[in-house]
Amino acid sequence: MTHPFLIPGKGLREFYTPERCFITELLSHPSREVSLARARVAPGVTTQLHALDVEETYVIETGSGVMEVGGDRFRVGPGDGVRIPTGTPQRIENDGVTDLVFLCLCQPRFRAEGYADLETQADGPSP
Structure with a gap:
């Protein structure tokens, strides 16, 4: 039996995204109105322009x-x-020599279908 105060997690697994950064979802559950993730951007990388x-x-x-x-x-x-x-529209550039690490708090909760890639939209369809 699950405790009523427990928000079940999926484990902490870092994954690479097309946004050009690594993400670890810390809290992303349909029962919550917020989500929290940790992002890591390698030196010299600028994330994808998005909204x-x-x-x-x-x-x-x-x-x-x-x-x-x-x-x-x-x-x-x-x-x-x-x-x-x-x-x-937003993006972040790591112009340093070490990883840029930051928390991302979304309200309401982040959902993949709410992500708009503004770079691809600006460039048009690929040939």
């Missing part, structure tokens, strides 16, 4: 880089938080 149908907040844990939100670019580092409004 979500949810509000997202980044909290930088380690590393540093340049965040782009709605066309505005600014530096981020450990302890910084970034609020990304629903539907706003």
